[in-house]
Amino acid sequence: MGITYSEKSRTFHLFNTSFSYIMTVLPNGQLGNLYCGRRIHSREDYSYLLEMVPRAMASYVFEKERTLSLEHVRQEYGVYGSSDYRFPAVEILQKNGSRISDFRYKSHRVEAGKPKLPGLPATYTENDSEAETLILTLEDPVTGVELELLYTLFSGAGILARSAHFVNRGREAVHILKAMSFCLDLPDCAYEWVQFSGAWSRERHPRTRRLEQGIQSVGSMRGHSSHEHNPFIILKRPEADEFQGEVMGFSLVYSGNFLAQAEVDTHDTTRVLLGIHPEWFDWKLEPGEEFQTPEAVMVYTDRGMNHMSQIFHRLYGKRLARGYWRDRERPILINNWEATYFDFTEEKLLRLAKTAKAAGIELFVLDDGWFGKRSSDRAGLGDWQANPERLPEGIGGLAERIESLGMKFGLWFEPEMVNKDSGLYRAHPDWILSVPERTQSHGRYQYVLDFSRKDVVDCIYEMMAKILGCGRVSYVKWDMNRSITECWSPSLPADRQGEVFHRYILGVYSLYERLTSAFPTVLFESCASGGARFDPGILYYAPQAWTSDDSDAVERLKIQYGTSYCYPVSSMGAHVSACPNHQVNRSTPLSTRANVACFGTFGYELDLNCMTREELDQVKSQVDFMKKWRSLLQFGTFYRLKSPFEGNIGAWMTVSGDRGQAIAGWYRILNVPNPPYSRLRLAGLDPEALYRVSEDGETLGEFYGDELMYAGLVASDKNSGDSPHGGKTSCDFASRLYVIEKME
Ligand code: GLA
Numbered sequence: 001m002g003i004t005y006s007e008k009s010r011t012f013h014l015f016n017t018s019f020s021y022i023m024t025v026l027p028n029g030q031l032g033n034l035y036c037g038r039r040i041h042s043r044e045d046y047s048y049l050l051e052m053v054p055r056a057m058a059s060y061v062f063e064k065e066r067t068l069s070l071e072h073v074r075q076e077y078g079v080y081g082s083s084d085y086r087f088p089a090v091e092i093l094q095k096n097g098s099r100i101s102d103f104r105y106k107s108h109r110v111e112a113g114k115p116k117l118p119g120l121p122a123t124y125t126e127n128d129s130e131a132e133t134l135i136l137t138l139e140d141p142v143t144g145v146e147l148e149l150l151y152t153l154f155s156g157a158g159i160l161a162r163s164a165h166f167v168n169r170g171r172e173a174v175h176i177l178k179a180m181s182f183c184l185d186l187p188d189c190a191y192e193w194v195q196f197s198g199a200w201s202r203e204r205h206p207r208t209r210r211l212e213q214g215i216q217s218v219g220s221m222r223g224h225s226s227h228e229h230n231p232f233i234i235l236k237r238p239e240a241d242e243f244q245g246e247v248m249g250f251s252l253v254y255s256g257n258f259l260a261q262a263e264v265d266t267h268d269t270t271r272v273l274l275g276i277h278p279e280w281f282d283w284k285l286e287p288g289e290e291f292q293t294p295e296a297v298m299v300y301t302d303r304g305m306n307h308m309s310q311i312f313h314r315l316y317g318k319r320l321a322r323g324y325w326r327d328r329e330r331p332i333l334i335n336n337w338e339a340t341y342f343d344f345t346e347e348k349l350l351r352l353a354k355t356a357k358a359a360g361i362e363l364f365v366l367d368d369g370w371f372g373k374r375s376s377d378r379a380g381l382g383d384w385q386a387n388p389e390r391l392p393e394g395i396g397g398l399a400e401r402i403e404s405l406g407m408k409f410g411l412w413f414e415p416e417m418v419n420k421d422s423g424l425y426r427a428h429p430d431w432i433l434s435v436p437e438r439t440q441s442h443g444r445y446q447y448v449l450d451f452s453r454k455d456v457v458d459c460i461y462e463m464m465a466k467i468l469g470c471g472r473v474s475y476v477k478w479d480m481n482r483s484i485t486e487c488w489s490p491s492l493p494a495d496r497q498g499e500v501f502h503r504y505i506l507g508v509y510s511l512y513e514r515l516t517s518a519f520p521t522v523l524f525e526s527c528a529s530g531g532a533r534f535d536p537g538i539l540y541y542a543p544q545a546w547t548s549d550d551s552d553a554v555e556r557l558k559i560q561y562g563t564s565y566c567y568p569v570s571s572m573g574a575h576v577s578a579c580p581n582h583q584v585n586r587s588t589p590l591s592t593r594a595n596v597a598c599f600g601t602f603g604y605e606l607d608l609n610c611m612t613r614e615e616l617d618q619v620k621s622q623v624d625f626m627k628k629w630r631s632l633l634q635f636g637t638f639y640r641l642k643s644p645f646e647g648n649i650g651a652w653m654t655v656s657g658d659r660g661q662a663i664a665g666w667y668r669i670l671n672v673p674n675p676p677y678s679r680l681r682l683a684g685l686d687p688e689a690l691y692r693v694s695e696d697g698e699t700l701g702e703f704y705g706d707e708l709m710y711a712g713l714v715a716s717d718k719n720s721g722d723s724p725h726g727g728k729t730s731c732d733f734a735s736r737l738y739v740i741e742k743m744e
Contacts, residue, residue, distance in 0.1 A: 001155040002042075003110045006564050008255070009045040009715035012108070014134060014151060015379075019158030019300050019431045022046055023076055027068050028061045031136065031149070033185050037246070038302050055257030055267075059083040074185030076267060077103065077138075077164065079147060081483040086271050087215070087263055089155045089183035090164070091278070093175040103138035103147045110134050114152045114161070119506055121163050121253050121264065121540030122295040122440045123152070123320050128154055130319075138569060139270055144170025145285070148234075154319075157311045158300035164293045168285040176283040179260075180275030182296035186235075188504070189213075189264040194234035198564055200227045201550040201583055203531035204562035205646060209353035210238065211270060214321055217261035219277050223448070224255060224502060224528055225535040231258040232535075233567045236305065241639055243304040243683070248311060251566055254294035254318070255506035255537035266526040280487065282498025294537065305367055305565065306639050306683070313568035313638060320536055321543040321571070324521045329630045330570065331408060331523070331543060332360070332623055337367035338551065338577050342375055342529075350405075357405045359616060360623040363475055365410035370395070372422055378445045381417045382424030385731025399472035410523070411467070411476025411674065415445045415460045415511060417481065424459075431456050432499070435488040443482025451507030452500050453487045461514055468519050476515075478542060480528040505537075506691045512541035525573055527599075534563065536562050544571050545599045551577035551605060553588040554733055557644050557667050560599060569654065570634040574600025576622070578607065588733040590615060594622040595665055595735040599652060602626050602678055616622070629663060629739070632656050636663075639683040644669065645742035655684035659705075662691075665669070671732045679712030682740070695736055702743060713738065 001016040010025035011034070022035040024046070031253060034049040051090055052073060054066035061068040061083055071086035079101050091103050112128035115135075125131045135153040139303060140147070148165040160184050168174060189211045193619035195218045196204040209216070218229035225231050231252035237245050250272060252258050255278035264270050274296045297315070301307045318326065335358035353364045367683065370391060371373065372383030380387075386394040393400075399409035418425045423449070425432070432442045432447040440447065450456050467473065489500045516524060524542035526533055530549030538545060548559045560572055574597035579587040597603070608616065626633070636654035643666065644650030653664035666680055685691065685705035693700045703713070715738075717730050 001132060001153060003132050004042060005108065006044045006101065007048060010105070011044075011046055012134065014044055014153045015039055015042065016153060016155055016158070018156070019145070019153070019160070021153070021160060021657075022049070022052060026050075026073060030070070030079075030102070031105060031138065033076050035073040036186065037300065050661065051088060051232070052592045061437055071265070072267065075183070075185065076094045076120055077147070077183050078185070078271065079103070086265055087261065087273060088178065089273060089512050090147070090176075091178035091643060092140075092143065092145060092394060093177050094156040095172045095174075099177070101140050101145070103140050103637040106137045106139045107144075107387065108134060109582070114343055117163060117292055117295060119509060120292060120294055121320070122163075123297060123315060124233070124322075125319065129164070129349070139169075142170065143174055144173075145174060154315070159311060159315055160298045160300070161295050162298070163233050163295045163472050166285060168287050168289050168290045169564050171287055173284055173286045173414050176291055177281065177493075178278035178291050179244065179283070179291065180273045181254075181293045182250060182272065182274040182298065184272045184298070186270040189268045190234040190237060191270065192238050193262055195260075196232055196565065199228060200529055200532070201548060202555060203227050203534065203548050203559055205558060206565065211235070211262055211264050211391060213264045213266060213268075213318040215261060216258060216261045219257070219259040219261075221257050221277055221279055223257065223487065224480060224533045225258060226483075227530070227532045229260075229553055230535065230566070231260060231274075233262075234305065234308070234565065235261045235262065235270070241304055242306045245304050246302045247300075247305050249299045249308045249566065251536055252294060252298045252314065253536040253540070254505070255296060255508065255533050255535050257501050265663075276502060278502060280498060283494050283502070284499070297536070300482070309565050310637055312566050316536055316539055316566070317568040317570055317635070321539050323543070325523045325543050327635070330477070330634060331363040332600040332626055333363040333365050333410065334361045334608065335365040335367055335575060335603060335605040338582055338605040342369040344369065344390070349398065351400060351609055352607065353402050353407060354614070356604070357407050359409070359608065359620045360627065361604065363408040363410050363479060365412070365475060366398070367477065368414070368479070372412070375608045379419050379421035381414055381419040381446050382422040382449070384413065384460070384467060395467055396470040396472060399470065405470060408474040409472055410477065412477045412479060413464060413512040414479040414481060415464060416449050416451055416508060418449050419446050430490055431482060432487045433488060433504070438486055440486040443485075448482065448484050450489050451511070452489070452503035455506070457507045457511050457720050461471075464515060465518060465727065468522060473522060475523045477525045477526065477527055477546070478512075480533055482529075502666045509541070510602065513523060517539055521739045526625055527573075527714070529564070531559070533568065533580070538573055539567070544573050546573040547600065550583045551575055552581040552584045552586050553593045554586065554669055555584060557650050560596065561644055561650060564638060564652070566638060569599050570601065572600040573603070574598075575603045575605040576619075577605045578610070586733075589731065589735070590618055592667065592735040594669065595737045596620075598737070599631075599654070599665060600629065601634065632661055632663060637684055641680060641683065649678065651680055653684070658687040659684065659689065664713070664738040664740065666736040666738070668730070668734045669732070671730050675730075676719055677714070677716040678714055680715045681710065681712040682708040685709055685740070691740045692743055694739045694741075700738075708740070
């Protein structure tokens, strides 16, 4: 790994064994991009890659000559309006109304490791040899605004983390109207764009289309990263697939409004932008003030999408997630939400906990409804004190009883919200985001607290810390169940209202930081009506997230499959729930529900006391299985094998670091009469090793790794269903879980 600078050609080369990123100072002092891709040789001068030909209708920087047109060179941090006409990375409004900037190279430095981004989540290193950071300082001579572009290259894989930092060293205030975290101009457009989109209950479905001249973008203006689009996109070569080919993933480490965009210009150059959504963003920078953008991470590989995902999984699992739970097997939990909704008593909860304990479940999570006057979703949010009618001895008392059963206790909060019917709202009606004299829109009868204000965050911290301070809460589910409207804060002047969305998220991060520091062994799971805030920003504080409110096994197969493109299995909350399923009314076998959920942080969310003896026995063996294999399932190397978005069968697998053990999941959505044979080609095994393959504890045979990977594991039905009398036929939503162990 290295970062070199040639004084002569004014060229930077960031490289490791698999990746090169090359930039140069352009003739006008701005920065240009020369190359981003597979590692190439180092040389002093790559100016042959800087192509500048005069073109009709182009505008040029220098008088009396026609070479440098910013529209036609690839830039590092594009500016609009001074011969570049593409969407820019940065836009700064000045006192005279101008929005032209001209950031010119001033100096640079290289640091070992990676600096922290104050107040923001970001990837990190544990020792300096893991990464190197180039900090390029640029300056706009007219405004005096200084811009630092940070580039961290991690060793080993093609991982580049970028962000931008502004300091106003001028004499007048400016307004940053747009400041992207990542801007990359690529020399061609032969890519497919993959976005991860959906809605509540069907989050992160991959959608693919060819890049075309014009703009393709996704984003969120809802105040959270959203169900609708994830702050993650892939550009892949059309011929690339899961196992080979050039792929680039772009991921924003941020939980608020975002924009991810690719613009293909008239000469087939592609500009990728990723950062805070510029709509409604306006950050005032007084002289001396600074602004740091969130971080964006790019992963490059020429070995296909699985490899890209594995690089993200390692990075986000080990160098973004933090703390006590990062590397620990996650507790198997029972959550009471789909078991009781708001209709519970302490006794009912304890009965559920006892049955769960008998099945080997380790953590009891009390969801919504334990506080204030919360007996429906119309009241109580904001009053984080236990409801004495429901829990006479408070959270401490209930938690003690759960602990005395031999289980840990976890609790639900929705810290950012308030109902009007609450003590908190009655005491502080001015604490919600809303515009004077305008309608206050609600979502689920609730309003958004103004987390841009420190006093509001402090108050919520005090209430939560008091509850957690009883020492018996081992897990917190942090929910966020509506999007932001009327985003305006009375605490800021008119010309700073464009800061509120971002300040809100900074407030959320600050509360997370305080709570996770004060209660370092508490496991935090984030949630936002399921997966509306399943993003890398939150993963920095909460190592797992409720993947979706949709707990149906078939829907979850798709949601978890889509989520796996960027996020590790250890981050995906996945529960077995009741049938007919509460979201889609579908009935799936209990085995399939567990076979999908075990590729996640596993748990149950149903009334175990309504199950038959046989079903409870099955639950117990699922829990035993999970306890035995969860380290492999949650932390192994994950491969997508067959996409449930492309056919009737989905499959995935996970392999241990030493390739000694693997588990593969095979899922057939609808039953097929007289079905074709089915072969599942596995991946990631040692081709020379002999493996025993078993299903439900029964050995199916011994096979070499090469056989399993190249000839495939025979996953055909044992019976074609031709006999109406006897013979076990399959059913809809069937699944198989194969355990693959290397022979001694
Ligand atoms: C959201 C969450 C659910 C549950 C409810 C409680 O919808 O996603 O898991 O916690 O809130 O109100």
